[in-house]
Structure formats: structure tokens, C-alpha cells
Amino acid sequence: MDNESKGAVAAVKGFFKAVGGFFSSFGTAFAKGDIFVKLSLIWLGAGYVRRKQYAKAIIMTVFEVAVILFSVFFAADYVPKFGTLGTVKAERVFNMATMKSEFNDYDHSFMILLFSLFSFVVWFVAIIVWIKNTINVYNLQVMEENGKHINTFKEDLRSYLEEKFHITLLTLPVLGIVIFTVIPILLLIFVAFTNYDQQHTPPTELFTWVGFTNFITLFGGGGLTATFGYSFIRVLGWTLVWAFFSTLTTYIGGILLSLLLNNKKTRMPKIWRLMFVMTIAVPQFVSLLLVRNFFADSGIVNTICANIGLTGFLRNIGMISTNYIPFLSAPGWAHVMIIIINIWVGVPYQMLIATGVLMNIPEDQLESAKMDGAKPFQIFVKITMPYMLFITGPALVTDFVKNINNFNVIYLLTQDVYTTTNQALANSQAKEVDLLVTWLFRLTQDYYNYKMASVIGIVVFVICSVFTLVAFNFMIGGDKEGTYQ
Amino acid sequence: MKTKKMKDSRTSTIIMHNVLIGVLAVIWLIPIVWLLCTSFSAYTGINTSTFFPEKWGITNYINLFHPDSVAQFPQWFLNTFIVACINCVISTMFVLMVAYATSIMRFPMRKPLMNMAVILNLFPGMLSMIAVYFVLKTFNLTNSYAGLILVYSASSGLGYLIAKGFFDTVPVALCEAARIDGCSEARIFFQMVIPMSRPIVVYVIINSFLAPWMDFVYAKMILNAGVSSKYTVAIGLYKMLDKSLINQYFTQFCAGGVLVSIPISILFMIMQKFYVEGITGGAVKG
Numbered sequence: 001m002d003n004e005s006k007g008a009v010a011a012v013k014g015f016f017k018a019v020g021g022f023f024s025s026f027g028t029a030f031a032k033g034d035i036f037v038k039l040s041l042i043w044l045g046a047g048y049v050r051r052k053q054y055a056k057a058i059i060m061t062v063f064e065v066a067v068i069l070f071s072v073f074f075a076a077d078y079v080p081k082f083g084t085l086g087t088v089k090a091e092r093v094f095n096m097a098t099m100k101s102e103f104n105d106y107d108h109s110f111m112i113l114l115f116s117l118f119s120f121v122v123w124f125v126a127i128i129v130w131i132k133n134t135i136n137v138y139n140l141q142v143m144e145e146n147g148k149h150i151n152t153f154k155e156d157l158r159s160y161l162e163e164k165f166h167i168t169l170l171t172l173p174v175l176g177i178v179i180f181t182v183i184p185i186l187l188l189i190f191v192a193f194t195n196y197d198q199q200h201t202p203p204t205e206l207f208t209w210v211g212f213t214n215f216i217t218l219f220g221g222g223g224l225t226a227t228f229g230y231s232f233i234r235v236l237g238w239t240l241v242w243a244f245f246s247t248l249t250t251y252i253g254g255i256l257l258s259l260l261l262n263n264k265k266t267r268m269p270k271i272w273r274l275m276f277v278m279t280i281a282v283p284q285f286v287s288l289l290l291v292r293n294f295f296a297d298s299g300i301v302n303t304i305c306a307n308i309g310l311t312g313f314l315r316n317i318g319m320i321s322t323n324y325i326p327f328l329s330a331p332g333w334a335h336v337m338i339i340i341i342n343i344w345v346g347v348p349y350q351m352l353i354a355t356g357v358l359m360n361i362p363e364d365q366l367e368s369a370k371m372d373g374a375k376p377f378q379i380f381v382k383i384t385m386p387y388m389l390f391i392t393g394p395a396l397v398t399d400f401v402k403n404i405n406n407f408n409v410i411y412l413l414t415q416d417v418y419t420t421t422n423q424a425l426a427n428s429q430a431k432e433v434d435l436l437v438t439w440l441f442r443l444t445q446d447y448y449n450y451k452m453a454s455v456i457g458i459v460v461f462v463i464c465s466v467f468t469l470v471a472f473n474f475m476i477g478g479d480k481e482g483t484y485q
Numbered sequence: 486m487k488t489k490k491m492k493d494s495r496t497s498t499i500i501m502h503n504v505l506i507g508v509l510a511v512i513w514l515i516p517i518v519w520l521l522c523t524s525f526s527a528y529t530g531i532n533t534s535t536f537f538p539e540k541w542g543i544t545n546y547i548n549l550f551h552p553d554s555v556a557q558f559p560q561w562f563l564n565t566f567i568v569a570c571i572n573c574v575i576s577t578m579f580v581l582m583v584a585y586a587t588s589i590m591r592f593p594m595r596k597p598l599m600n601m602a603v604i605l606n607l608f609p610g611m612l613s614m615i616a617v618y619f620v621l622k623t624f625n626l627t628n629s630y631a632g633l634i635l636v637y638s639a640s641s642g643l644g645y646l647i648a649k650g651f652f653d654t655v656p657v658a659l660c661e662a663a664r665i666d667g668c669s670e671a672r673i674f675f676q677m678v679i680p681m682s683r684p685i686v687v688y689v690i691i692n693s694f695l696a697p698w699m700d701f702v703y704a705k706m707i708l709n710a711g712v713s714s715k716y717t718v719a720i721g722l723y724k725m726l727d728k729s730l731i732n733q734y735f736t737q738f739c740a741g742g743v744l745v746s747i748p749i750s751i752l753f754m755i756m757q758k759f760y761v762e763g764i765t766g767g768a769v770k771g
Contacts, residue, residue, distance in 0.1 A: 015597045015600070018593065018594075018597060110619065110623070111623065114619070114620065114623065158669075161669050161670060161671040162669045162670050162671075163670070165586075165590065165669070165670035165671055165674070166586040166590045166592050166595075166670075168671075169582040169583070169585060169586040169590075169674075170582065170583060170586050170598070172579065172582070173579040173582055173583045173641075173642030174598075174642065176579065176638070176639035176640055176641070176642060177602075177605070177639070177640050177642055177643060179639065180613070180617055180635065180636070180639035180640045181605055181608075181613050181640045181643065182605070183616075184612075184613035184614070184615075184616030184617050184620065185605075185608055185612065185613050185616070187616040187619070187620075188612055188613070188615065188616045191616075257509070260502075260505070260506055260509075261506065263502065265498065265499045265502040265503070266502065266503065266506060267499070267503055272506050272510060274754075275510045275513065275514060276510065276513055277753075277754065277757060278514070278517060278750065279513050279514065279516075279517055280753075281746070281749060281750035281753040281754060282517060282520070282742070282746045282749070282750065283698060283699045283719070283742075283745065283746065283749055284699065284701065285699075285701045285719045285722065285723060286520070286722065286742035286745065286746060287516060287517075287520075289722070289723065289726055289738070290516055290519070290520050290739070290742065291516050293531055293726070293731075293735070294516060294519065296531075299531070300519075300531075300534070300535075300536060303534050304536075344512075344513065344516075348513070352757055401607065405609045405610070405611070407611060407702050408701060408702065411701075411702070412701065416727075416728065437609055437611055440609075440611065440612070440615075441611060441702070444615050444618075445705075445706070445709065450615070453615065454612075454615075457608075457609060457611075457612035457615075460609050460612070461607060461608050461609065461612070464607045464608075464609070465604070465607045468607060
């Protein structure tokens with residue numbers, strides 16, 4: 001699966017090459033096409049009519065009319081206001097005719113942004129279709145000149161179950177991805193350059209473009225009162241520390257546990273394995289919320305610790321100043337506990353994966369190492385680990401990125417439990433234990449600060465993609481594909 | 486004499502080895518055991534003094550099926566079930582379709598599309614969900630089945646990689662032979678590759694069925710301001726632990742957690758085998 005990701009760099013090149021090819025065939029079509037090809041630049045169906053493909057001609061004409069109607073009656077309402085995102089504020093005005101107080105014809109900034117973006121996407125698709133249509137029509141002309149058979153409409157339809165079956169398969173999924181992933185991401189990138197927040201929430205208020213102001217705020221600018229820069233550094237630091245330790249601990253732990261379970265000395269390995277897997281089969285919102293109450297300030301672990309005198313001992317040596325152990329409610333304690341609890345959650349997963357990989361370690365390598373007198377530890381460091389790293393290296397990178405975005409563990413463990421005492425963090429609605437994503441989530445859900453959330457989202461993306469690209473390039477550099485085959 | 490001593494030390498290491506695993510297993514199972522015990526407690530609040538409840542009873546399970554204004558477990562279960570079923574159908578279709586097209590078929594846009602998917606997967610899923618939330622709100626689809634289903638299934642095509650890894654193992658020669666015999670791509674897909682790939686189809690079906698059960702964050706977003714009867718199990722149980730409610734509902738939360746975990750665990754156990762194959766697939770074949 002990960003070979004796909006490795007090619008990301010090469011892909012960008014290939015993509016541009018494909019685009020270049022696309023435009024050059026459009027140029028050829030335009031230059032060498034007959035009058036009907038040129039006519040179909042204006043009326044998309046023209047070329048098809050000439051080649052007697054009437055059904056296609058009708059479809060293309062309907063498409064063209066639809067795009068024009070869309071542009072005139074829908075896009076025209078929004079796109080012209082894209083530059084300002086609206087100027088007319090919502091107000092109640094008294095209507096003399098109906099004798100009622102009604103809203104004026106106000107601008108809704110968010111609708112303007114959303115529907116303008118939607119129009120851009122539609123037009124982009126329309127242009128692609130327009131170019132592709134010209135190329136198709138020209139191809140038909142060439143085919144006719146060479147006396148080749150031109151498909152009837154029925155044959156065209158059939159081809160969508162045969163050599164063009166991929167189009168049938170991919171249309172709906174790709175459409176879903178474009179509407180529910182691509183457009184939203186573009187939308188949020190735009191929002192990052194506006195002042196869309198609680199004071200500027202449509203429909204009652206307007207928001208507008210502010211350039212790079214939000215980015216400057218996040219990276220430390222923005223005057224004396226703004227604490228976003230400070231919070232950002234703190235949260236980013238903890239995010240990276242968390243991602244590093246959570247990935248490392250669960251990875252190593254998973255390998256060790258799987259070695260332990262798959263050892264010949266283990267009796268009934270299947271039952272043991274089942275026990276560990278059970279813990280991850282329980283949904284995270286149940287297990288994590290439970291653990292959170294397990295370690296609560298007045299929870300059961302604290303009662304036990306108080307009973308055995310651990311709380312008193314820790315207070316005596318000055319590690320805590322409260323009469324309970326603040327497992328999840330004080331900085332430092334919470335950070336460590338979160339990583340430990342994550343070991344509990346993550347190790348069985350990694351154990352499953354490691355088991356699958358370890359079972360495929362070439363037996364002969366292990367055997368010959370043993371014959372040469374290698375100790376178990378040597379075998380682990382020299383054979384098992386390199387093999388594991390070779391197979392799961394790409395997955396390790398993916399895991400790191402997933403942990404940067406590991407919302408569940410942090411949110412379910414600390415939301416409503418952890419309150420920050422750091423005023424600077426509190427001013428920007430962050431906490432010491434927040435990851436960038438949980439901070440982003442709180443900013444949108446509780447404080448409606450969409451502009452900053454979008455900026456943080458973009459930063460998260462940049463961090464993840466830079467890390468992935470660097471890591472994969474590094475791995476391609478040390479590619480030893482043949483070593484284990 | 487010597488051999489006997491060696492054997493003794495071996496038995497003792499075996500015992501030590503298994504005791505070590507046993508200790509680890511106990512540590513890992515403590516919270517689960519606590520969940521089970523607490524769900525059978527006769528009291529309602531958090532049990533903070535003893536590990537095992539002082540009085541046992543099944544009132545929590547009975548209360549779960551007598552909904553009040555806060556806890557409407559049967560309704561939540563039904564909501565999640567409906568969303569899960571519809572999502573299961575749509576997601577499974579999308580995932581298998583994309584996986585087949587990218588794995589078995591060859592067409593010019595194949596590589597660029599796959600790389601686009603890699604890049605899109607690098608964006609935090611939540612980021613696009615925030616925008617999706619705006620859009621759904623604009624169309625008044627928040628706090629509804631439709632909104633949830635769209636959120637779970639619309640972009641599910643992006644999760645095609647594990648299924649693609651499996652389809653990649655279908656011998657090329659087999660598909661070639663079918664094509665030469667005049668078999669259309671559609672028939673190869675439906676009558677050859679899908680029946681051959683039963684394990685991965687099962688995996689994808691279970692996986693997409695489980696998504697709404699396991700998910701917390703998207704449901705929290707979409708059901709933000711909703712009423713209790715619209716919740717999924719995850720959100721409903723989460724709300725039970727609200728500061729003002731926790732002392733009244735904690736043991737019921739545990740009972741609900743147990744009930745929802747049983748079917749999920751069973752499905753998860755079936756699925757985990759394929760999960761491992763999928764993650765390590767491709768790389769291990771050689």
C-alpha cells in the first residue's frame with residue numbers, strides 16, 4: 001500500500017506532463033479541425049451532428065445550456081460579490097405593503113464564499129469538458145477521413161461497461177470526494193484569509209478578506225493582547241512530543257508483546273492474544289471515558305493510592321500539593337498519563353500488525369543466525385528489527401501523522417477534566433494538553449473562531465505533508481527492496 | 486543429572502514467561518473488568534471507594550431500556566444502526582469500485598488520481614469536516630441521518646488502499662484470459678474478482694458498518710446542538726458523563742458501554758485477521 005505514497009513527488013511531474021499533453025492535443029484539434037470542429041467551440045454538439053451522433057449532440061447541448069443557465073441565474077448572484085464577500089448588512093426594515101417588519105435583501109458572506117467557490121469548480125469542470133469535447137470531435141473527424149467505423153450511441157454506452165468501465169466505477173466516488181473533501185478543504189483555505197469569527201458570523205454580520213493577518217497572529221504578531229503566538233508554540237511543541245513518544249512507545253511495545261506472545265514458551269498463545277485484542281475491540285469512547293473516570297481526581301485509583309499511602313508519600317516529597325494525585329488535571333502529570341494510557345490503547349494494535357509481519361520473517365535467516373551462535377538480543381537487533389523496519393517503515397510514518405491528528409485520545413481523556421491555569425493559554429482557548437487538532441476543534445465548536453481554526457488546519461497539513469515527503473524521500477534513498485526477497 | 490537440571494531451568498523459564506504475559510494481560514484487562522463490574526452495580530454514581538461494587542444488581546440494564554429524557558439508549562442504538570447500515574452499503578460500493586478501477590484496470594488518469602488521494606489523505610479529516618458542517622448547516626442537514634450518512638460515506642472512496650492491495654494479488658493472467666474470451670470489464674468485476682475476493686469484501690463490509698459505531702468526533706460535530714433522541718450511541722453515552730449527570734448515570738453508562746461493545750467486539754474479532762493482512766499486504770508476498 002505504501003509504494004503508492006512514495007511516488008508522490010514523481011506524480012506531480014507526471015501530472016504536469018499529462019496536462020501538457022492535454023493542451024497540445026487541444027491545439028492540434030483547433031488548428032487542424034474542420035469547420036464543424038471550430039463550430040463546436042461555440043456549440044458543443046456541432047461536431048457530433050456532422051458525424052450523425054445525434055444522442056451525443058443532444059447531451060452536450062443540454063450540458064451547455066445547463067452551464068449557461070447556472071451561470072446566469074445562480075453564479076451571477078454570488079460571484080460578483082466574491083471580492084468583498086458582501087456589503088449589505090442584515091437589518092430589519094418595516095415593510096409598508098405588508099405592515100410587517102422584514103429582513104432587507106442582505107448579503108450572506110458565507111453563502112457568497114461557498115457558492116462562488118462552487119461556481120468556480122463548475123466552471124473549471126465545464127472548461128475541461130469543453131476542451132475534451134473539441135479533442136473528441138476532432139478525433140471523430142480524423143476517424144471519418146480515414147474511413148474508420150464511428151460508434152453508434154448504443155456502442156458508446158456499451159463501452160462504459162467495457163474499456164471505459166473505470167469511468168463508470170469512479171464517477172460517483174470521485175464526485176463524493178470532490179464535494180465532501182476537496183471543496184471543503186478549499187473553502188477552509190479561503191476562510192483562513194478572512195475575519196470569520198464570533199463577531200463576524202453570518203447572517204447577522206458580514207465577514208471580509210483580511211489577507212495574511214490571521215497567519216501573522218498565529219506566528220506571534222498581533223499586538224500586546226494577542227496570545228495566539230505563545231499558545232501556538234506551546235501546543236505545537238506538545239503535539240510533536242506526543243506524536244513522537246506515542247508512535248515510538250506503541251511501536252516498540254507492540255513488537256515486544258508480539259515477540260513475547262509468539263515465543264515457543266508461551267502456552268495457549270491464542271487465548272492470551274484474544275485478551276489483549278479485547279481491549280481494543282471496545283470502542284474508544286467507552287474505554288477512554290472509563291479510564292478518565294478511573295484516574296479522576298476523586299476516582300478509584302486515587303482512593304487506592306490514598307489508602308496505601310502513596311498520596312501522602314508524594315505530598316511529603318513535594319511532588320503534589322493537593323490531597324489527591326492530579327493524574328489528568330495538572331500539567332506534567334497529565335502529559336505523562338496520556339502517553340501511558342495511549343500505550344494501553346495502542347500496543348495491542350501494533351501487536352496485531354507486528355505478529356503478521358514477524359510470522360513472515362525468513363526462517364532460514366533466524367536459523368543460520370542461531371547456528372552461528374547469535375544471542376536472542378543480537379538476533380532482535382540485527383535481524384528482527386531491520387526486517388520490521390523495512391516492512392513497517394512506511395506505516396510508521398503514517399502512524400506518526402495519524403498521531404499528530406489523534407483527536408480521540410486527547411479529547412476524550414482531557415475534555416471537561418483538564419482546566420488550564422495558564423492565563424496566556426486560556427486567552428486563546430488552548431490548554432497545555434491540547435494537540436493542534438483538539439485546539440482547532442474547540443475553537444470552532446465552542447468559540448466559533450473559524451479564521452484561526454482554518455489557519456491551524458493549514459499549518460497541520462503543511463507539517464504532515466512536509467514530514468511525509470521528507471520521510472519517504474529518505475526511505476527511497478535507502479531503498480533495499482531486494483534484501484529480503 | 487546434568488540434563489535434569491537443564492530441564493528444570495527450562496520449566497521455570499516457561500513458567501516465568503507465562504506469568505509475565507499473565508501480569509501484562511491483567512494490567513490490560515483491569516479497565517474492562519471494571520467496566521463489567523460497575524455495570525452490575527446496584528448504585529448509580531461513580532464507585533470511588535472500592536474496585537468491586539458493594540451491592541450487585543441489574544438495574545442499570547433495566548433502566549437502559551426504560552428511557553428518560555437524558556438516556557434514550559434504544560433510540561440511540563436504532564439511530565446508529567440505521568446510519569451504519571446505509572453507510573455500509575454506500576461505502577462498501579465506493580471502496581470496492583475505486584479499488585477495482587485502480588488495481589485491475591489501466592487508464593491514463595490512474596496514477597494522478599491515486600496521488601491526489603495520497604495528498605488528500607494528508608489533510609486532517611477534521612479540517613474538511615468543519616467545512617462540511619458549515620455546508621450541511623446551510624442546507625439544514627445537521628442533526629439528521631442524512632447529514633451523518635453523507636459525512637461517513639461520501640468520501641469513503643479515499644479508503645480504498647487495503648482493498649486495492651488485495652485486488653493486486655488477483656493474477657493478471659486470469660483477467661487477461663477473461664478479456665480474451667470476450668468478457669466485459671463489468672462481468673469480470675462482478676462475476677470474477679468480487680467472488681474471488683470474499684475475505685476483503687467481508688473486511689470492507691464490517692469496517693464500514695463499524696465506522697459509525699466507533700466514531701466520536703464527526704458525530705459530535707454534526708449532532709452538535711441536537712436533542713437526545715437524535716444522538717448516536719457514542720454521543721449519547723458521552724453526554725451521560727456530563728458533570729451534572731455523571732453521579733446519576735455513571736453505572737448506566739457502563740451498562741450501555743458493555744451492551745454496545747458486545748456486537749462491536751464480535752465483528753472486530755472477525756475483521757482483525759483481514760486488517761493485519763491488509764496492512765502488511767503486498768510487502769510480505771515475496
